[in-house]
Amino acid sequence: MFISQAQNFEDVILWRALKNIENGFYIDIGAQDPVIDSVSRCFYENGWRGIHAEATMHYAEKMRQDRPDEIVIQAAIGIGNGSIRFFEVPETGLSTSDRDSAMKHKAAGRSVVETDVPLMPLSAVFAQGGDREIHWLKVDVEGMEASVIDSWAPSPARPWIVVMESTLPNSQETNYEKWEPKLLGMGYQFVYFDGLSRFYVSDQHQELLRFFGPGPNVFDDFVLAEHTTYAAVLQSRLAxxxxxxxxxxxxxxxxxxxxxxxxxxxxxxxxxxxxxxxxxxxxxxxxxxxxxxxxxxxTRPLRKINALNARLLGLPRRGVRILLEQIIRWLSRHPEWKDRCLRLLYRFPKFRGLLEAFARSRGYGVTPHGLDVGREAEWYIDAPKGTSGQWKQLLEDIPTKSER
Missing domain, CATH: 1.20.5 (Single alpha-helices involved in coiled-coils or other helix-helix interfaces)
Structure with a gap:
């Protein structure tokens, strides 16, 4: 199973077309790290070898330490000779010789270190490969792609497949319009765009065209290496x-x-x-x-009397006096009811004493057998002991006949 190490599955597409080549050869312009996001790593582990050009001293040295059996060129690739002003953005893949791009990175808060690096044309890099077939060429130089293509001649070298980064740094804005016409004029055909890089196939290897079209998929039989940027994003999202x-x-x-x-x-x-x-x-x-x-x-009668007592106590005192007087008058005119009431009152001596006292105060005669209307009372019955305080106060407030 193929283990993809590249940033955007470039190695998966290349391996699909070239996996039948044994001990192939490649040239990687802007190689950067020998492992992380490396397009060449999986080919190297499958017996391929090649040339790496990297302008940044840090990554060039890492490449030499990791790939002692490959050619590593620390130089910027493009038109001209001598040296070029180079802008390193430490620990990133954004280092460039393009001042405008460097200033954008600096404005975004990144550290930018200016240095001078050797400048070498692409034709000189091809020359270091001798007469070997170049199976693929990758160019990722953060804005210098046009200069790289312009420095190709006079070399007759024609890599089978060319992979060119074709967007501005950290952007989806394309920039291939500047250099693609010249590449097409050198005998190449555009075959695939992965959103970051454009793939071209040499007219001398039309048999490879059938491998391009769909993006990386399950039929490519590959897995992601844990240290790739894409895998790191996946791991972060999984976390x-x-x-x-x-x-x-x-x-x-x-x-x-x-x-x-x-x-x-x-x-x-x-x-x-x-x-x-x-x-x-x-x-x-x-x-x-x-x-x-x-x-x-x-005890039902007693409860009724207690209820009547409670209702009477709740009435105004003048109303109680009038009501009692009317009851006594009515009973005096109805002997049969008077007898019944007296028999009932004998069961409640306290209440009976109160009524007798009230009757006497109103001038009704009181006999052992009942109340006689029209005869003055000869004696006065005080309120019985134990009579409630409200009834006592009520009796004290009742005026006698002589007072009236």
Whole structure:
């Protein structure tokens, strides 16, 4: 299985077309790191060898340490000789000889270090490969692509496949219009664009055209290396997903705990409700038994009198006096009811004493057998002991006949 190391699966597309070549040869212009996002790494591990051109001293030295059996050129590739002003953006792949691009990186807050590096034409790089077939050429020089193509001649070298970065640094804005016409004029045909780089096939190798069209897919039988930028993005997103799932699991556990607590409280409430209903049933049974008991029926008149007493006490005193006087007059005219009331009053001596005292104060005669209308009372009955304070006050406020 093929292990992709490149930034944007460039190596997958190249391997699809060239995997039947044994011990092939490549040239990587702007190679950068020997492992991370390296287009050549998987080919190197499959027996291929090549030439690397890298202007940044840091990455050129890393390449030499990692690939001692390959040619590593620390130089900028393009038109001219001598040296060129180069702008390093440390620990990135954004280093460039294009001042405008460098200033944009600096304005974005990145560190930019200016240095002088040797300048070498592409034709001189081809010359170091001798007469070997160049199976692929990759150019990634952050804005210097046109200068690289212009420095190709007078070399007759024609790599089978050319891969050119064709957008401005950190942008989807294309810039291939500046150099593509010249490349097409050298006998190349555009075959594929991966969103970052454009792929061209030499007219001398038309048999390779059939390998281009679809992007990397399951039929390419590849996996991602863990250290690639794309894999790092995936790992970061997977970590975010795992964190989100862990948070969701925590929330679910909390909700489940809340539900269990709610169920427990509902169970306690149901038990309390059941106990309350039991107590209610017991009290109801006791009330039923009490209401149907002999003592309850016998004391019914007393409860009615107590209720009347409560209502009378709640009335104004003048109204009570008038009401009592009317009752006494009515009873005096109806002997049969008077006798019944007197018999009933004998059961309640305190209340009877109050009524007799009231009758005397109104000039009604009081005999052991009842009240006689029209005869002055010969004696006065004080309010019985134990009479409620309200009734005592009521009797004290009642004027006697002589006062009237």
């Amino acid at each position: 975010e997903r795992d964190q989100m799932r862990a948070e969701q699991a925590r929330i679910v556990l909390q909700v489940k705990g809340d539900i269990l607590e709610g169920d427990r409280r509902i169970h306690i409430f149901e038990e309390e409700l059941s106990a309350s209903r039991g107590r209610e049933a017991i009290i109801g049974a006791q009330l039923y038994e009490a209401h149907h008991s002999l003592s309850w029926r016998l």
